[in-house]
Amino acid sequence: MNRIQKKIWMLASVVLIIMAIIWIALTYYNQKTQNQYNDILQRYLSMNEVTSTSQKVVTDLNNYLLEPSENHLGKLDKSKDKLNMAKLEIGKLRNSKNEFALMNYMNLIDSFIETTDRSLMFYAESDTETSNKEFTEATRLSKYISEMTLTLIDTELKTYDVFYRGIIDQSAEFKKLGIWLMLLITLLLLVITYWFSLSITRPVQQLTRAANELSAGKFDKEIKVESNDEISFLAQTFNRMRININNLFQEIQQKAQLEHELQQNKLLLQESQLKNLQSQINPHFLFNTLNTLSKKAYLEGSEETSDLLVSVAGLLRYNLKWLDKSVTLQDEVMVIQQYMNIQKARFTDRLTLHLDIDHSCLEVQIPGLTLQPIIENAVIYAVEPREEGGQIWLRIKDGENMVKIEVEDDGPGISEDIRIQILEGERIETNSASTGIGFVNVVKRLRLFYGMENLMDIQSDIGIGTKVVIRIPKTRGVEQHAQTLNR
Amino acid sequence: MRKVGLIFLIIICIFLSYLTFTTAEKVFHSDWKLPAAASQKENSFRIVLITQELDTPFWDKVGKGAEQQAQRNGASLEVWGSYGKNQDDFLKKLEIAIQSKVDGIIVQGLDTDRFKELTKVKAAFYGIPIITVGNDVPKAESLRKTYVGSNQHLAGVMIAKLMLSDMGQEGQVILLSDSQKEFYQEQRLSGIKEVLQSFPNVETIYSETPEAREQVIAKTRDLLNQYPEADGFIAVNANMAGAMIQEIGRRGQVEPYFIYSFDDGSESMTLLNQKKLDGVIEQSPEMMGRKSVDVLMQWLKNETVPLDANGYSSEIRMIKAMDER
Structure with a gap:
């Protein structure tokens, strides 16, 4: 070298x-x-x-x-x-x-x-x-x-006349030769020196330019030096340094983003917990009371009321207990059944729930209370306002990498504006009829939990019905992300 | 802009390297033809042809003929000599040739004692064969091996006959000769006199003068004054013809005179072409040169020993001014 x-x-x-x-x-x-x-x-x-x-x-x-x-x-x-x-x-x-x-x-x-x-x-x-x-x-x-x-x-x-004259001529020619030779050599040396110096200074200039750009913060431009000497080695090293810095930079950015997301997640959780706490009197007192009520109803022969009270108690407990943890889809489905029991008691024949569940998918981890707010939403908007009642379908299907969860109702549907607002997470719910955790909250939590966008989709036709589709990845998004980072 | 500069630079570079390399080639690559190394011909004979009159048409031809023959025989030959009959120079050259121990000397005969001493003593001492060419010196006096050239007596006879045929059988004829009686001139004179003797009506006036131009002119003037009736002139020494005719021409017309000479003068052929000479005895200089070398080589190679002491005559013929063009 x-x-x-x-x-x-x-x-x-x-x-x-x-x-x-x-x-x-x-x-x-x-x-x-x-x-x-x-x-x-x-x-x-x-x-x-x-x-x-x-x-x-x-x-x-x-x-x-x-x-x-x-x-x-x-x-x-x-x-x-x-x-x-x-x-x-x-x-x-x-x-x-x-x-x-x-x-x-x-x-x-x-x-x-x-x-x-x-x-x-x-x-x-x-x-x-x-x-x-x-x-x-x-x-x-x-x-x-x-x-x-x-x-x-x-x-x-x-x-020897010719010979002598030849010698004289030759010496004259020799003088000329000296001049021509000097000119030629001067020119040649100038050219050679020029090329030679260029072959050293040009890579240095290129390197200088690259260094300037680097110092100006342009890390994405490749450093290229046409040379085969030490300068090119320097340039390669420089280039590697640039790539490393670039990578480091991106990593930091990603980390920052991740932290930001985490922060948001926490905030949302705190918000929902707060809402919970607001509506929480004393859970044990409430459970005990509900249990006592259930026993009393049972003893008085009102078995139906007794069951209903058990469901309410279960739902309440689940609500408080699982909000900040991931649960299996199985748990979610159970909660929904309890919830539906309660709602059935309220709407009797007006509400029909159709379950279509692929049981092999029930081991998938999802954030707690993901499905319940959606079902609740469907009940509130598609069943409650209509005298003739409504039907709700819950389908859980196995996709390739995803588990597809569909919640469909035959309600009046929602307008396009609202639909987009919901999906963008902008809509602020004012309806107090829900159990506390709103639709938008679900959307955001899903996004944070899996680190992916577009997990939820809403299809709606005015007067026909609304269909909410959730795709749950079989492996969690954050894990995926961690895996990419570790690579 | 950058591209244009680069191309410009490359062009300059190429241009400069081209210049550099061409000049470098000139500097480091020489293609002068240096004389080849000595040919190491051990048995190549060195022959010198020495004349008194270099750069005259006649002797140039002799030299040319000799060189041709020498080349043919594989001998090396050089033509030495003096200019304008400078005897001292001529004799010095002869001595140098002898002292340089050349294998053979072909020399224009000079009828002087010094010449004879050199040929007889020095050349004989070193055993160098000498052949006279053009002009002869008697064998007894010079120990020359042989003579190659015209039969000068015959030439004299021919020129006399030529004149008689032009002039007729009576008249006054002036013979102008060299005061330094050279053997060949004596021979010519004897030939001329031999013919003219038998014509009583032809009066012969013999005159001698040194060869210098002024003296020839003076002598001619004297003769013209003395013999205003003269009809013909013969320049026995061909070199005198020019000066003689010049003086005659100053007096009057040249045409009425019958003027004759030999071709071994430097101006002879020019004068003949100008019709100032009425006739010339033409010898064969090239043949003389060739023959002399040939004969010398025969002697040197021991092919013909001894050589014919009387000499080898070369062809002579008459040329009249009318014949020429």
Whole structure:
């Protein structure tokens, strides 16, 4: 994960390589031209060497002839050796253009050496005249050698003219190359550096932007950085942090909502309890009294009254006892039967209750006193006002995840406005005919209990009847919610 | 906008790299043709052709012929020489050639002592064969192997006959020759005189002058003054023809005179074309060059030893001004 470092290294090595290439090329070129110049100079120098050494030979010979001493002879031999060396050097300069001339040249040198030798020989034989003649010839030959050297150099210049001009042209081109190369490299390096810096700064900019947005509170925008270096790692970490914060946030919100609901639930409960308490004198006194009344009625032979009193007592107890707890559907159904017993006593034939219960569903947990207020409502609105009485159906059916409870009556029905008001939980009941817990209270409690909306539905046609449908989930909503949270 | 900039940048980059690479190629790639290495022909003979008159049409042709033949025989040949009959220079070249130990020397004969000494002593000392070409020097005096060129005596005979056929058998003829009696001129003169002797009505006036132009002009003037009746001129030394005709032309018409010369002068052919010369003895310079090299090679390769000391004559023919175009 040292990508940025790598990139910097890469840039540095690119620059280094370019520099190395240029350096090598320059060195190569320099070496090449140096060699060329050396060769050229060598040619001229070795030719010139011949001239100067031949002149030296003449001088030494002259010295020796004037004053024959070992010293002078040694010098003469030395310069002759040098001339021979120079001749050998000259031999290397042969090419097809100067072959002829060079051969002549070398032979001329030979002749020159021979002539000097002859002069020495005659001198040794004390034949001074001939020796002098040979010396004169040697002098002349030395002159010829000088002239021929010049001619050769001239030929050389002509032969290599193109070559020399080529070198000059090349050096001119070389200057141009330097300029072009500098421009090209400058441009390339600028471009490379630009791209390189962009590859570092662009992700940083993206990250900065993302950080700004995050600090502004936008947690739902994904942080995306197009890069493959440390910045991208940073961005990923940043992104994960964003997701975590987002999740935490939602959790807190949900918790707050839940707490709020709980609060409401409690309030409702307290309200219903209060209402209960208001109507509660002394429950034990009331039960005892009701029981006593029941016994008395039984003893007096009024069995029907006795039963009715038992039902009332049961209902009352249930009312007080189960309001803030969940009960089974079974309990609810029992309470409804007791309640209906009491109401039957009141309405006799006018009220008919039809029960259609699937007994396998009766284990479902529901809030206490859920069905009773609905039935009571149906009795109050569908049976009580009508002289001919009414019918009430209670159906409990097994759905897939739900238990479907239907309470239907054949009363006058309710208007659409009222229906919606009830479902929205806005309607304030003023009718005091109920046992205390109103319809709206049921709706709200159901909603809180299961943590779901739309558990209750009301279908109503004016003049035909009203049907209240409650769907009870087989598992409780709060549990479901807890499960989702734990996931 | 960004795209345009990018394309612009790329184009600049390509352009710069193109320039860089082309110049780099020029810098690092050189295709100068250096002279090839020495051909190492060990047994290639080195022959020098030395003339006194470089850059004259006649001797150029000799050189050309010689070079052709040398090429054919696989020998290397160089043409050396002096310009405008500079004897010192010429002799120096000859000496250098001898001291350079060339394999053979073809030389335009020069009838001087120094020349003879060089050929006889020096060349013989180094064992270098010498062939005279164009102009001969007697074998006894120069130890030349042979002579290749025109038979100058015959040339003299031909020019005399040519003149007689034009001029008729009587008249005054002025022979202008070199005061430095060269062998070939002597031969020409002897040929001319041999013919003219048998015509008593033809008066021959022989005159000598150094070759320098002013002196030729002066001499011509003298002769014209001395012999106003002269009918014909023969420039035995062809190089004198130009100066001579110039002086004659200054006096009057050139046409009435019968003027003849040889083709080895630098102006001969031009004068003939201008019809200022009435006739020229044309030799075969190219053939001379070829033959001389051929003969020398034969000697060097030991094919023909000894060479014919009398020489190998090349073709000569007469050209009249009328014949030319």
